[in-house]
Amino acid sequence: MAVRDVYLLALHEPYESPQHAVPINATIVHAMTLLHPAVPQPDGGRMYRCLTESPARADGDVVPLSTLTFELDGGRMWPQVADWEGVVDAVVHLARKRGCDAMSMGLPQLTALLLSSGPNTVHQLQQADGSRFQAGPVDRLDRLGEMTRHVQRFLEEGPFWPGDNLVAPPIQPNVMPYKPFSST
Secondary structure (H helix, E strand, O other): OOOOOOEEEEOOOOOOOOOOOOOEEEEEHHHHHHHHOOOOHHHHHHHHHHHHOOOOOOOOOEEEEHHHHHHHHHOOOOHHOOOOOHHHHHHHHHHHHOOOOOOEOOOOOOHHHOOOOOOOEEEEEEOOOOOEEOOOOOHHHHHHHHHHHHHHHOOOOOOOOOOOOOOOOOOOOOOOOOOOOOOO
């Protein structure tokens, strides 16, 4: 059963924008934006299906690209699904050209680290004063909650516009290949 309203959170190389005070290193778009003709197809369509057909998904979810990587056996299944880098580059370009609705953000370093890592990753970090701390799954969920609240506030103004002239997602394979990563 596919969910309808899911959002991709893509972290990417930072870029400067006159509309933002900090460099933009993350973009959130509606999953349907992956069906835009400016996005490489069928790759975008297969990523769309991964976002909307995963048994772990619910309407309103904000799904980092790192979660898709985790679900695709830690990235080992990406070659069967899509050139995710080409798709992300096209989505960011489309968002910058205002060809779709997007939330472009400059995420703090720790947030970017947590959201670019898998859902079970624990980071050992050192602060400037030399003290150490850990950040892991609970912290990542907190940051995803923040992103979800940002999207919900955006939606108060109306739905995300995914762009025009969207293509149909590919029908093959019948079922997308999910195999959450296991280190065992």
